[in-house]
Amino acid sequence: MVAEHSAIGPGLAANLRVDGARLWKTLLEIGEIGATPGGGCRRLALTSEDRAARELFMGWAREAGAKISVDRIGNIFCRRAGSQDALPPVMLGSHLDTVPTGGKFDGALGVIAALEVLRTLEDRKIRTLAPIELVVWMNEEGSRFSPSMMGSAVFAGDLPFERALAIKDPGGTTVAAALAETGIAGEAPIGGRPVAAYLELHNEQGPILEAEGTQIGIVTGTFTARYFVATVTGEPAHVGPTPMEARRDALVGAAEAILAIDRIGRGFGPDGRSNAPHLEVYPNVRGVIPAEVKLSCDVRHADPTQVAAMEILLRSELAAIGARRGINISLEQYFQFGPMQFDAELVATFRDAARSLGYTHRDILTVAGHDTVPMRKICPSAMIFTPSIGGISHNEREFTSAAQAEAGCNVLLHAVLARTGVATA
Numbered sequence: 001m002v003a004e005h006s007a008i009g010p011g012l013a014a015n016l017r018v019d020g021a022r023l024w025k026t027l028l029e030i031g032e033i034g035a036t037p038g039g040g041c042r043r044l045a046l047t048s049e050d051r052a053a054r055e056l057f058m059g060w061a062r063e064a065g066a067k068i069s070v071d072r073i074g075n076i077f078c079r080r081a082g083s084q085d086a087l088p089p090v091m092l093g094s095h096l097d098t099v100p101t102g103g104k105f106d107g108a109l110g111v112i113a114a115l116e117v118l119r120t121l122e123d124r125k126i127r128t129l130a131p132i133e134l135v136v137w138m139n140e141e142g143s144r145f146s147p148s149m150m151g152s153a154v155f156a157g158d159l160p161f162e163r164a165l166a167i168k169d170p171g172g173t174t175v176a177a178a179l180a181e182t183g184i185a186g187e188a189p190i191g192g193r194p195v196a197a198y199l200e201l202h203n204e205q206g207p208i209l210e211a212e213g214t215q216i217g218i219v220t221g222t223f224t225a226r227y228f229v230a231t232v233t234g235e236p237a238h239v240g241p242t243p244m245e246a247r248r249d250a251l252v253g254a255a256e257a258i259l260a261i262d263r264i265g266r267g268f269g270p271d272g273r274s275n276a277p278h279l280e281v282y283p284n285v286r287g288v289i290p291a292e293v294k295l296s297c298d299v300r301h302a303d304p305t306q307v308a309a310m311e312i313l314l315r316s317e318l319a320a321i322g323a324r325r326g327i328n329i330s331l332e333q334y335f336q337f338g339p340m341q342f343d344a345e346l347v348a349t350f351r352d353a354a355r356s357l358g359y360t361h362r363d364i365l366t367v368a369g370h371d372t373v374p375m376r377k378i379c380p381s382a383m384i385f386t387p388s389i390g391g392i393s394h395n396e397r398e399f400t401s402a403a404q405a406e407a408g409c410n411v412l413l414h415a416v417l418a419r420t421g422v423a424t425a
């Protein structure tokens, strides 16, 4: 049974490191699929580029001894047996799809780091007690098929499978049709099995770690965000004869509201955020003063009590604009995200790994959604960040250095081993 058990003792495991050069080379190689002239990636979910990246990845995982299965929504699982193989698996991964003008690191870094963990264990013939599964979630970005985090949400039971299949892209193609056309859907049943833990490495996509010179972000949970639709109601009128003082222009009211919303985010310190990114104007014709505008907006903060204060300010600002302009502005909340805490024990495991490896680290919250968010509902889940140069992400210029990626991968390796346990000879 020598092959079943490694000869490594606890001391050797502590000295274990990933192969940073191999990690970097592999990351750049997968980045060639869907490569854009600006140095980024375009691999929309369920396209031929997505499929090519997935095939390349599965080939590498197979070479490293993993057994591959793909579930019916297209999530990939690459399993490496444990010495106690009936134990629930420890999962690690991320996604391979990108936004239309994305970078080479968002998602791919976590997937390739997971592969490097597996390759390192293979090289050293280290057998874990619990099995390990590398996972590639289908459609994390939600750029082609909304919502984002689709594969992980279906796996975690957060989004019904049938409902996901019926979702259409802007061209009218359903997820079901795209899964069939690309051959991405597999046969494995979706979820319904125990998972010991889920660990994800991702780039920060924000500026904090780089600005501080910190190597690892230990993600303890999420920002809080509240999403609203503001309905601005004025009065339609002819754009010519109507005197300025007689107008009740809903779009001008919305313009003022947008500026007020922007000020709110700026007024709540470095953790404050606010957006007003989408407008619908009625009747939206050149000859008529706009009668109604639907304005989507949101407020976000690391501290949930500050989000409540931002909402109060938002409501009072909108009421004041309405009164001043003789228009009505109503605000309806349609969604709240967070606050969520990731698993405290797993967060501590990541922190211990970063500390024992001698990397600088700090606790941080994620502002963006990640596959860890739905996974936390079904198993202990947590994630770490590596720095994003200039905080740039969802952009072709997104970058994390080879040394930063290697540090993150080493933390992932040691946190995974702490969770799976290592079989001894």
Ligand SMILES: [Zn+2]
Pocket (backbone or CB within 6 Å): 095, 106, 107, 140, 202
């Ligand atoms: Zn991502």
